[in-house]
Amino acid sequence: MNSRIGYIAFNTFREAVRDRVLYNLIAFALLLSGAAILVGEISIDIERLVVVNLGLTAVSLFGVVIAIFIGIGLVSKEIDKRTLYTVLSRPVRRWEFVVGKFFGLTGTLVVNTFFMALGVFLALLYVAHKFEKMDGWVLVALYFIVLQFLMVCALALFFSSFSTPLMSAVFTFALFVIGSLAEDLRGFARITHGLAGWIATAVAYVVPNFSALNVISQVAHGDAVPGRLILYNSVYALLYSTMAISGAVLIFQRRNLK
Amino acid sequence: MAAIEILDLEKSYLVGFWRKRQKLALRPLRLTIEEGEVFGFLGPNGAGKTTTLKLLMGLVFPTAGTARILGKNLDDPEVKSQVGFLPEQPYFYDHLSARELLNYYGQLSGMPAKGRSARVEQMLARVGLSDSAGLQLRKFSKGMLQRVGLAQAILHDPKLVFLDEPMSGLDPMGRREVRDLIQQLRNEGKTVFFSTHILSDAEALCDRVGIIHQGELRGVGAVADLTSETRGKVEIIFYSQTVPVGLTSLGAEARVSGDMVNAVVPEEQQDAALEVLRRERLRLISLTPVRSSLEEYYIQKLQPAEAGDDARADDSRDKENRKGAGV
Numbered sequence: 296m297n298s299r300i301g302y303i304a305f306n307t308f309r310e311a312v313r314d315r316v317l318y319n320l321i322a323f324a325l326l327l328s329g330a331a332i333l334v335g336e337i338s339i340d341i342e343r344l345v346v347v348n349l350g351l352t353a354v355s356l357f358g359v360v361i362a363i364f365i366g367i368g369l370v371s372k373e374i375d376k377r378t379l380y381t382v383l384s385r386p387v388r389r390w391e392f393v394v395g396k397f398f399g400l401t402g403t404l405v406v407n408t409f410f411m412a413l414g415v416f417l418a419l420l421y422v423a424h425k426f427e428k429m430d431g432w433v434l435v436a437l438y439f440i441v442l443q444f445l446m447v448c449a450l451a452l453f454f455s456s457f458s459t460p461l462m463s464a465v466f467t468f469a470l471f472v473i474g475s476l477a478e479d480l481r482g483f484a485r486i487t488h489g490l491a492g493w494i495a496t497a498v499a500y501v502v503p504n505f506s507a508l509n510v511i512s513q514v515a516h517g518d519a520v521p522g523r524l525i526l527y528n529s530v531y532a533l534l535y536s537t538m539a540i541s542g543a544v545l546i547f548q549r550r551n552l553k
Numbered sequence: 554m555a556a557i558e559i560l561d562l563e564k565s566y567l568v569g570f571w572r573k574r575q576k577l578a579l580r581p582l583r584l585t586i587e588e589g590e591v592f593g594f595l596g597p598n599g600a601g602k603t604t605t606l607k608l609l610m611g612l613v614f615p616t617a618g619t620a621r622i623l624g625k626n627l628d629d630p631e632v633k634s635q636v637g638f639l640p641e642q643p644y645f646y647d648h649l650s651a652r653e654l655l656n657y658y659g660q661l662s663g664m665p666a667k668g669r670s671a672r673v674e675q676m677l678a679r680v681g682l683s684d685s686a687g688l689q690l691r692k693f694s695k696g697m698l699q700r701v702g703l704a705q706a707i708l709h710d711p712k713l714v715f716l717d718e719p720m721s722g723l724d725p726m727g728r729r730e731v732r733d734l735i736q737q738l739r740n741e742g743k744t745v746f747f748s749t750h751i752l753s754d755a756e757a758l759c760d761r762v763g764i765i766h767q768g769e770l771r772g773v774g775a776v777a778d779l780t781s782e783t784r785g786k787v788e789i790i791f792y793s794q795t796v797p798v799g800l801t802s803l804g805a806e807a808r809v810s811g812d813m814v815n816a817v818v819p820e821e822q823q824d825a826a827l828e829v830l831r832r833e834r835l836r837l838i839s840l841t842p843v844r845s846s847l848e849e850y851y852i853q854k855l856q857p858a859e860a861g862d863d864a865r866a867d868d869s870r871d872k873e874n875r876k877g878a879g880v
């Protein structure tokens with residue numbers, strides 16, 4: 296990796312940490328331990344199911360919120376505050392800046408997710424008293440969640456390269472919600488005919504397919520995740536993020552800083 | 554070799570709600586600055602100084618024209634490692650301390666790790682920030698940020714330094730220090746291009762000045778020449794709506810503004826001029842020897858577009874805004 300991208304990414308990470316982004320972990324820990332204790336009290340057989348479901352859903356939602364809220368300001372905030380002036384007057388290309396910011400935020404999210412995952416496994420140990428082989432699939436679900444973050448960050452960055460922070464947040468969140476229903480949309484498209492069918496098909500395939508990246512209930516039930524899906528999702532998320540980032544770069548390249 | 558060659562650089566912005574109306578921020582600008590020169594870019598607020606610097610830094614893109622810095626094209630990233638830039642009212646990552654910021658910028662400028670920290674400390678000392686180097690920048694005053702801005706501009710020992718209003722926001726002591734710093738840069742053989750609307754700073758520091766007004770370069774001259782030009786003159790200001798004929802015949806350059814007249818006459822004509830005022834029963838406001846001839850030159854260069862033009866330009870901008878808001 297180009298060293299300037301690394302420096303920019305590290306600075307972005309440092310900024311997030313100093314702006315107390317990781318404090319969300321406290322809320323997450325409280326939520327999860329509360330749930331684990333409650334579940335441990337009442338039920339007999341479904342503790343694991345509840346903890347994995349709830350834990351992973353929380354990991355995903357916390358991360359998506361952070362990805363959107365920091366993502367929309369990654370570049371636009373630096374334009375508004377004019378912190379960019381003294382960066383771009385150095386031998387830093389604009390695309391390096393965008394990519395560095397992107398890696399900084401995704402790095403932050405990976406660290407954040409690491410601690411949350413630790414929490415999920417601790418809660419699992421607390422309710423089940425031991426780990427089983429099927430718990431390994433939880434790691435795959437976490438990997439998919441990180442892939443989701445990559446795509447959400449990239450989309451937030453893309454939208455914020457041409458619209459206001461508020462609109463970017465709305466667009467990104469809307470796409471996250473629609474994308475989470477992508478499989479349903481595709482099913483709907485298959486049984487619909489005529490113009491509506493065409494439109495549904497188009498929408499279903501253009502929106503990011505977040506539902507394929509969501510295997511939470513599957514792994515909560517202890518089901519395996521096919522290797523083919525892991526490969527497919529990795530390539531898909533990588534391509535989708537690269538496209539969104541490239542779009543953001545293309546727009547940002549031409550932009551007059553205010 | 555020329556340090557900066559500006560070849561008909563032009564910038565217009567699209568303004569208004571529908572971004573349909575063009576506003577010319579910089580008319581085609583042609584200007585060459587030699588290596589080792591200290592050049593002052595003078596002009597009132599809104600003249601186009603910042604626009605010019607932003608174009609040269611690649612922060613905004615020209616509508617037409619090009620420029621070359623140290624013989625290279627603007628988009629050549631090579632150039633940037635030899636250039637330092639202090640933006641107007643600079644603002645920095647406020648989660649960092651001054652020391653961390655300079656270290657980060659040193660990395661981005663490609664300074665080798667070896668010797669970087671030492672250089673950072675040296676720069677902090679040079680702008681008088683050694684004591685607050687560990688403090689987060691969000692706790693810095695405007696003047697301190699300006700100092701950080703200067704430090705980051707010269708951190709990587711650039712050949713060419715661009716400073717946008719380097720003295721603004723500083724107390725008199727700070728301004729003095731900035732002057733000394735620019736002087737040192739000159740002694741080190743650096744090229745300095747700085748913008749200002751403060752004439753005395755330009756006069757004290759520059760080899761040459763360029764005067765820009767309403768996006769147009771109105772004149773370029775060597776400060777030494779300009780200073781000799783109008784020495785030995787006095788400026789007489791008095792209440793009157795017209796220039797008395799008697800004064801004109803004394804060779805006065807006079808200008809009416811409102812109910813006042815501002816006249817400059819040769820020193821040896823001073824008594825005669827005052828005699829004219831006495832005869833015409835005009836009330837004298839002030840009589841001062843013309844010390845800063847740069848000021849004369851400056852005022853003269855701003856002349857062609859009459860006084861009050863600025864206000865009109867603001868007016869039309871307001872109207873545009875209002876029109877935009879109404880749609």
Ligand SMILES: Nc1ncnc2c1ncn2[C@@H]1O[C@H](COP(=O)(O)OP(=O)(O)O)[C@@H](O)[C@H]1O
Binds near residue numbers: 596
């Ligand atoms: N982003 C912009 N959009 C529209 N007009 C602008 C923009 N930036 C600058 N201008 C206009 O360009 C002119 C020159 O501005 P500027 O270069 O900042 O002047 P100076 O630095 O000499 O005070 C001003 O009239 C200003 O209003």
Ligand SMILES: [Mg+2]
Binds near residue numbers: 599602603604641717
């Ligand atoms: Mg300015």
